[in-house]
Amino acid sequence: MKLTIPLAKIGNSHGIRLNKQLLSRYGIEKELELETTPDSIILRPTNKNNLTWEETYRQMAATENEDWSEWEAVAEDGLGNED
Numbered sequence: 001m002k003l004t005i006p007l008a009k010i011g012n013s014h015g016i017r018l019n020k021q022l023l024s025r026y027g028i029e030k031e032l033e034l035e036t037t038p039d040s041i042i043l044r045p046t047n048k049n050n051l052t053w054e055e056t057y058r059q060m061a062a063t064e065n066e067d068w069s070e071w072e073a074v075a076e077d078g079l080g081n082e083d
Contacts, residue, residue, distance in 0.1 A: 007014040018028070028045045035042040051059070 005016055008017055023029075026045050031046050033044040033046050035044070
């Protein structure tokens with residue numbers, strides 16, 4: 001997902017607003033982890049709770065844009081064959 005969001009003036013600084021749906025999707029409640037690289041800013045939830053298999057399945061099943069059309073080609077690339 002790629003979004004363009006405006007900066008909001010907050011006193012002498014600027015900030016961004018993240019909508020409730022986005023915060024809920026990533027389990028963000030009170031704070032974020034911020035990492036900078038030479039060409040980007042990365043925001044992550046601070047909670048390190050990994051999803052259970054069931055939660056992972058639910059999130060994957062809810063994705064409408066799943067495309068498995070190339071599965072056969074990848075499955076037949078020889079990975080897993082121990083010759």
